[in-house]
Amino acid sequence: MIIEAILKINPNAKVSVSGSDLDTCTITWHDGTAEISKTDIEAQFPAVELELALKSVRKKRNRLIAETDYLALSDQTLSSDMNTYRQNLRDITNGIDTIEKANNITWPTKP
Numbered sequence: 794m795i796i797e798a799i800l801k802i803n804p805n806a807k808v809s810v811s812g813s814d815l816d817t818c819t820i821t822w823h824d825g826t827a828e829i830s831k832t833d834i835e836a837q838f839p840a841v842e843l844e845l846a847l848k849s850v851r852k853k854r855n856r857l858i859a860e861t862d863y864l865a866l867s868d869q870t871l872s873s874d875m876n877t878y879r880q881n882l883r884d885i886t887n888g889i890d891t892i893e894k895a896n897n898i899t900w901p902t903k904p
Contacts, residue, residue: 795820797844798837802829839892846895850886853900858882861903874904 795810795818807826812818815831822828861879864871871879881901889895 794838794841794845795834797841798834799829801837801840802833803827843890843892843895846892847886847889850889850895850898854882854885857900857903872904878902878904 795813795815796808799806799808799820803826805826806829807823809821809823810818811821815835820828820831858879861875863869864875865879878901885898885900889898
């Protein structure tokens with residue numbers, strides 16, 4: 794998560810990190826990349842955690858949609874319930890702006 798936080802501040806940063814705890818890790822800056830303070834890095838942790846949570850939600854959402862893709866082929870007719878289910882899955886990330894919301898999603902029930 795440390796590298797992800799650094800890349801939020803400077804997407805072009807060339808850096809390596811030894812260790813996973815910000816307080817005890819060693820950060821090595823490469824190719825003239827300007828150092829970023831540990832305080833500034835730590836300030837990005839909530840945004841990185843949210844991005845990781847949303848990535849997990851999207852992965853599950855995409856899997857659930859893929860499980861019903863065969864029903865959406867041109868020679869199939871989607872039922873109204875299935876169409877609603879798939880739309881609800883596509884909309885599942887709308888309004889998720891906190892980790893709590895990402896962790897407490899109510900997933901639609903497959904018809």
